[in-house]
Each structure stands twice: as C-alpha cells, then as structure tokens.
Amino acid sequence: MVSLDALSQTGEVRNYVGGNWTAVESDDGQAVINPATGDELAYVPFTGTDQLDEAIATGQEAFETWRNTPVVERIQPLFRLKALLDEHQEELAEILVQEHGKTFDEAMGELRRGIENVEVSCGIPSMMQAGFLENAAPGIDEAAVRQPLGVFTAITPFNFPGMIPLWFLPYAVATGNSFILKPSEQDPLVAQRIFELIDEAGFPDGVVQLVNGGKDTVNALIQHEGIAGVSFVGSTPVARHVYKESAATGKRVQAQGGAKNHIIVAESADLRHAAEQTVSSACACAGERCLANDVVLVHESVYDEFADLVVELADQQVVGYGLDEDTDIGAMISAPHAERVRGHIQSGVDEGATLLRDGRDVEVEGYDGEFIGPTIFGDVTPDMTIAREEIFGPVFGLVRVSDMTEAIDTLNQSEFGNAASLFTREGADARRFRNEAQAGNLGVNVGTSAPMAFFHFGGRKASAFGDLHAQGEDMIQFYTDKTIFIERWPDA
Numbered sequence: 329m330v331s332l333d334a335l336s337q338t339g340e341v342r343n344y345v346g347g348n349w350t351a352v353e354s355d356d357g358q359a360v361i362n363p364a365t366g367d368e369l370a371y372v373p374f375t376g377t378d379q380l381d382e383a384i385a386t387g388q389e390a391f392e393t394w395r396n397t398p399v400v401e402r403i404q405p406l407f408r409l410k411a412l413l414d415e416h417q418e419e420l421a422e423i424l425v426q427e428h429g430k431t432f433d434e435a436m437g438e439l440r441r442g443i444e445n446v447e448v449s450c451g452i453p454s455m456m457q458a459g460f461l462e463n464a465a466p467g468i469d470e471a472a473v474r475q476p477l478g479v480f481t482a483i484t485p486f487n488f489p490g491m492i493p494l495w496f497l498p499y500a501v502a503t504g505n506s507f508i509l510k511p512s513e514q515d516p517l518v519a520q521r522i523f524e525l526i527d528e529a530g531f532p533d534g535v536v537q538l539v540n541g542g543k544d545t546v547n548a549l550i551q552h553e554g555i556a557g558v559s560f561v562g563s564t565p566v567a568r569h570v571y572k573e574s575a576a577t578g579k580r581v582q583a584q585g586g587a588k589n590h591i592i593v594a595e596s597a598d599l600r601h602a603a604e605q606t607v608s609s610a611c612a613c614a615g616e617r618c619l620a621n622d623v624v625l626v627h628e629s630v631y632d633e634f635a636d637l638v639v640e641l642a643d644q645q646v647v648g649y650g651l652d653e654d655t656d657i658g659a660m661i662s663a664p665h666a667e668r669v670r671g672h673i674q675s676g677v678d679e680g681a682t683l684l685r686d687g688r689d690v691e692v693e694g695y696d697g698e699f700i701g702p703t704i705f706g707d708v709t710p711d712m713t714i715a716r717e718e719i720f721g722p723v724f725g726l727v728r729v730s731d732m733t734e735a736i737d738t739l740n741q742s743e744f745g746n747a748a749s750l751f752t753r754e755g756a757d758a759r760r761f762r763n764e765a766q767a768g769n770l771g772v773n774v775g776t777s778a779p780m781a782f783f784h785f786g787g788r789k790a791s792a793f794g795d796l797h798a799q800g801e802d803m804i805q806f807y808t809d810k811t812i813f814i815e816r817w818p819d820a
C-alpha cells in the first residue's frame with residue numbers, strides 16, 4: 329500500500345469535496361495495482377450521482393464568492409501550491425512510479441511540466457485583461473471584459489497523472505471558476521497527494537475539488553446541468569463521445585484524443601542524432617505518450633544505416649522497475665494494455681513487416697510485472713495496422729520513402745494530427761514541413777515536440793475535438809467569456 333493521509337484506513341481513495349476528505353459510498357470500483365510488482369496499492373471506489381450532485385452544488389456555491397475575489401488574492405494559493413509542489417516533487421514522483429510504472433526521472437520531468445502550468449497561471453492578472461477603446465463611436469467608449477463561467481471539470485488519462493490535471497486546474501481557478509478533477513481510475517494516487525497539497529495551499533472550500541470514478545462518473549459529469557465546461561484528455565473514441573455529449577447539453581468542451589505520430593528522416597539528416605531522438609521518442613514512458621513518434625519515414629538512401637543505428641541504440645535500453653536507478657524503460661500500465669500492445673506487434677508480423685527487434689519476451693530480474701522491451705519493425709507500409717493505429721507501447725516501424733513529397737503525403741494521410749518531427753540539415757525542408765504537415769505539435773531535429781506551459785498543446789483531426797487546446801493562452805479563452813460593455817455619458 330502507498331501511505332497517504334488522504335486514503336481511508338482500508339486503503340480506499342477518497343474524494344475532496346468542500347474542503348474535506350470524503351469517503352466514496354459505492355459498490356463499484358477497482359484496485360490500483362503497481363504494474364511492475366503486481367502489488368495492490370489501494371482501491372478506487374467510483375462516485376455515484378448523489379455524491380456528484382453534492383460536489384457540483386458545493387462548487388457552484390463556492391464560485392459565487394470566488395468569482396468576485398480580487399484576482400491578486402486568487403493567485404496567492406497558486407503561489408503557495410507551486411512552492412509545495414516543488415518541495416514535494418520527489419515524493420510525488422515516487423508515488424507516480426509505483427502506480428504508473430514509468431521511471432523516476434520521467435516522473436520528475438512530468439511533474440516539472442505540470443508545475444510550469446501553475447507558474448504560468450500566476451500571471452493571470454496580466455493575461456486575463458481584455459480590451460478598452462475610448463471613442464469607439466461618437467461619445468461612446470467600448471470595453472471587453474473576461475468573466476469566469478462557473479464549475480468546470482477535467483477528465484484525465486492514465487499516462488501523465490501528475491501533469492495533465494495541472495494543464496487545466498490552475499488556469500480554471502485563477503480565472504475565477506471553481507474546478508472538479510476526475511483523474512484516471514488506473515492511477516489516482518498522485519492526484520490524492522496533490523490534493524493534500526492543495527488543501528495545505530489554502531484555497532477557499534469548494535473552489536478546487538476531486539472526485540474519483542470510472543466511465544459512469546464521467547457520463548454523469550458531462551451530462552450534469554451544473555457543469556459549465558469540460559476538458560477531456562484520453563483516447564479518441566472517448567474524446568469523441570465526451571465532445572458530443574458535453575456539447576449536446578450546451579457546455580463548453582475541449583477534448584484531446586489519441587495519436588499516431590510520424591518522424592521524417594531526410595537524406596541530409598544527422599543520422600545518429602535522428603536515431604537517438606527516434607528511440608527516445610518512441611520508447612520513453614514505455615511508449616505510453618500521445619507525443620510518441622512511432623512511424624518513421626526514412627529516405628531510401630539512408631534507410632539501412634538508420635535501421636542499424638536504431639537497433640544498436642534500442643539494444644542499450646534497460647527495461648526494469650521505475651524506481652531502480654539504471655532503468656530506461658519502465659512497466660506498462662496494466663496486463664490488459666500490455667496484451668493489446670503484444671497484439672499490435674503480432675499484427676505487424678502477420679501483415680508482413682520485418683521484425684528487426686522483438687521486445688515481447690523481455691525478462692526483468694526480480695519483477696514479474698508488465699514489461700515490454702523496445703520493438704522495431706522494418707519494411708513497414710502505410711496501409712499496415714501498425715502504421716495506422718495507436719499502439720501506446722515501446723514499438724516503432726520504419727517506412728522507406730523516396731522524397732519529402734512522399735513523406736509529407738504519407739504523414740498527412742493519417743486520421744490523427746497530434747505531432748510530427750523532421751530530421752534534416754536543409755532549411756527549405758523545415759519550412760515546407762511547418763507549412764504542409766497536418767499535425768499540431770511539430771519538431772525540427774527534435775524527437776518529441778512537447779510545448780512549454782506558456783504555449784498551447786497542439787493537436788488536430790482525430791487528436792483534438794474543439795478549437796481551444798490545453799495550456800497557455802487557450803486556457804484563458806476556454807475558462808472565460810468576453811462580455812462587451814458600451815458606455816455613453818451624455819453630460820461628459
């Protein structure tokens with residue numbers, strides 16, 4: 329068991345509602361398992377509609393006072409939260425590794441990226457300003473003011489349980505809304521600890537709340553009339569569902585979905601650098617990243633050399649327990665997910681790709697959890713399942729291409745549009761890539777294009793539903809509406 333004050337004595341995850349830790353009354357729920365050891369860490373009961381109604385009503389009541397709290401006061405608990413997250417970063421990372429399986433360094437990096445969003449949200453007094461124009465018409469001044477809207481919720485995935493809630497939470501409350509987080513039921517413990525720190529940071533009761541649950545809890549949240557807006561991050565089928573259902577009940581909604589990302593390796597590329605970045609992009613976090621680039625479009629003149637390099641580098645990756653220092657690739661999130669990844673690998677073999685490196689039977693001494701080593705396919709064609717569907721494991725495939733036109737066309741045929749990278753020494757290639765590649769996060773000579781918190785997190789096509797993204801300026805637009813205020817003073 330992970331030891332947390334927020335857990336009940338029986339090891340059950342609790343909700344944080346109205347400033348109190350509350351037991352979830354439910355017969356439905358699931359265990360939280362350490363995927364590297366198989367140990368049960370805790371149990372998550374799923375919140376039902378009565379307790380959800382209570383949390384939403386509490387959020388609405390808190391909103392009435394919070395929206396009129398001066399903005400300089402609203403950001404004070406966020407400054408305190410930033411300091412507490414920094415102070416407890418290592419402890420949070422240890423919890424995260426145990427429930428998720430990634431390595432300690434990856435967990436530390438993820439938390440840093442989350443904390444950056446708290447830092448950016450402390451600038452809301454400047455960022456939330458809209459506009460004012462004197463003499464917009466004869467004797468008339470006109471202003472736009474950004475105003476908060478009510479209770480927002482974020483529904484988040486398993487793969488970055490420490491970072492993704494922070495893509496939303498700090499901006500929602502800094503702009504004057506109240507906020508309810510529904511974290512992934514697969515790894516909810518780091519959110520429990522973050523909410524202990526939120527409690528310590530001293531937000532007014534009901535402004536920031538946590539409810540635990542599965543799909544029924546999500547469906548009740550997105551249909552609830554008391555919710556003003558929904559942020560979702562997860563797989564594409566669920567993102568599509570959340571987008572439709574939330575919009576059907578008149579809510580604001582942004583829903584980021586799954587991905588299938590491409591790397592182009594041009595003839596002029598620094599091949600060793602491209603190979604290092606490819607292996608890291610595809611295999612870090614055991615490939616469970618929406619930014620993992622796993623289809624590699626390699627110019628035919630450098631294909632063989634590149635294939636040898638990626639296999640050589642993948643052979644050096646150490647698969648193991650995330651808390652062991654020399655581990656490069658940790659455990660997969662769960663047995664069913666590892667089985668799905670093995671199924672994808674088998675489909676690659678069945679459809680005729682060449683298995684250059686097989687990570688299915690990797691042995692990790694001392695642990696019998698869910699491990700898969702780096703797996704590389706050669707001779708992949710764009711119509712194969714492994715080139716079209718998200719795998720979410722440490723698996724990538726090499727496709728031969730003859731020029732930039734073929735590479736960009738192949739990339740653009742994808743149903744998804746989350747990320748893409750190009751390795752080249754030619755400026756003209758880079759410029760064309762930026763202009764033509766249909767993906768929301770592009771990198772040149774960068775394998776994983778993860779934007780800093782002061783930029784939005786891109787995404788197009790089946791990777792993002794809605795027109796505003798997570799992080800940065802988009803968040804301020806999502807969490808506020810702009811009211812127009814027109815003034816005339818006849819005696820002035």
Ligand code: NAD
Nearest residue numbers: 484485486511512542543546562563566584585586587618
């Ligand atoms: P998921 O869709 O299974 O779950 C995400 C959330 O939705 C969870 O909180 C879960 O409780 C809820 N949920 C699951 N099934 C549901 C259903 N049928 N109805 C209503 N709610 C449901 O996703 P996951 O497996 O936790 O996360 C991995 C996915 O997230 C991958 O596809 C990955 O690409 C994607 N992802 C996308 C981004 C991005 O920014 N585009 C970032 C991270 C992860």
